[in-house]
Amino acid sequence: MSYLNTLRMFVRVYELGSMSAAARDQRTSPAVASARIAELERHLNVRLFNRTTRSLKPTESGRLFYAGAQKVLDAVAEAEAAVAGVTRGPRGTLFVAAPLGVGRRFVAPHVPDFKAAYPEIDLRLRLSDRKIDVTAEGLDVAIHLGRPEDSTLAIRAIADCPRVLCAAPAYVERRGMPADGEALVRDRHDCLNLRFPGAREFRWTLDTPDGARRYEISGPFESDDGDVLTGWALDGHGIVLKPVFEVAEYLRDGRLVPVATATPPLPVQLACLSTHRRLREPKIGVFCDFLIPRIRADLARATGALQLPR
Numbered sequence: 187m188s189y190l191n192t193l194r195m196f197v198r199v200y201e202l203g204s205m206s207a208a209a210r211d212q213r214t215s216p217a218v219a220s221a222r223i224a225e226l227e228r229h230l231n232v233r234l235f236n237r238t239t240r241s242l243k244p245t246e247s248g249r250l251f252y253a254g255a256q257k258v259l260d261a262v263a264e265a266e267a268a269v270a271g272v273t274r275g276p277r278g279t280l281f282v283a284a285p286l287g288v289g290r291r292f293v294a295p296h297v298p299d300f301k302a303a304y305p306e307i308d309l310r311l312r313l314s315d316r317k318i319d320v321t322a323e324g325l326d327v328a329i330h331l332g333r334p335e336d337s338t339l340a341i342r343a344i345a346d347c348p349r350v351l352c353a354a355p356a357y358v359e360r361r362g363m364p365a366d367g368e369a370l371v372r373d374r375h376d377c378l379n380l381r382f383p384g385a386r387e388f389r390w391t392l393d394t395p396d397g398a399r400r401y402e403i404s405g406p407f408e409s410d411d412g413d414v415l416t417g418w419a420l421d422g423h424g425i426v427l428k429p430v431f432e433v434a435e436y437l438r439d440g441r442l443v444p445v446a447t448a449t450p451p452l453p454v455q456l457a458c459l460s461t462h463r464r465l466r467e468p469k470i471g472v473f474c475d476f477l478i479p480r481i482r483a484d485l486a487r488a489t490g491a492l493q494l495p496r
Contacts, residue, residue: 191212223235232251279308281326284312343455378409381409
């Protein structure tokens with residue numbers, strides 16, 4: 187197994203471009219990672235990476251070896267998956283990421299039942315509204331809300347989620363009811379922004395009679411936590427763009443009301459993302475099979491028969 191572990195380390199160093207990042211991904215130290223790469227280079231009698239104090243780049247030999255090493259690891263993973271499915275069932279540690287609102291509502295409540303059904307799998311759940319890089323962060327599964335930007339990832343769709351622009355009645359009384367995206371910009375409405383490195387929610391894409399259009403919005407408050415934005419909206423501080431499931435209860439009881447209904451936000455997809463290589467692992471397959479129907483049922487209960495004006 188030692189040589190396989192070395193190959194795994196090499197592949198992660200190559201993909202992440204960092205010895206320390208690969209070490210974290212493989213749950214070891216940078217010193218161990220460096221030693222394994224050095225050992226592999228001695229074995230092959232080639233230099234796999236050009237190293238400086240600030241960068242680590244693969245050599246031509248490194249690029250050639252990566253393609254072969256990945257095939258070997260893929261073949262081993264498929265063989266292990268076939269044997270595990272027959273003899274012992276899925277096992278191991280499963281690293282899962284999800285947005286805060288989705289994770290709290292639809293993932294965390296099901297983790298104990300998943301553990302009971304698959305006692306040999308330990309699940310590590312990371313919740314954040316920031317942009318997640320599935321490959322770079324060594325994740326097995328990311329529950330993603332939006333449009334995946336990495337076309338190399340495997341996608342298992344869960345549901346299409348409608349979204350809504352909404353505000354508290356007190357805000358509407360104070361600032362007026364914007365009819366559409368044009369009014370949002372023209373009247374300089376206070377829009378509550380989800381902002382973090384890589385975020386694009388300060389450009390709201392709305393469905394107009396002429397098709398999708400992006401509006402440059404602004405406002406006095408921003409946060410990298412979507413639930414914080416909901417709290418500000420409930421307190422009357424501005425307009426928030428939200429998946430309907432996150433604010434359905436407030437829309438039903440009138441604490442929030444839809445605004446700019448002539449140009450609603452486009453829906454987004456909720457999906458399980460994984461690398462193609464990892465998707466073949468039994469622990470990932472059973473997790474997605476377990477979670478997806480439960481999230482769909484949760485979504486149906488959350489939104490119910492709520493009808494939004496258009």
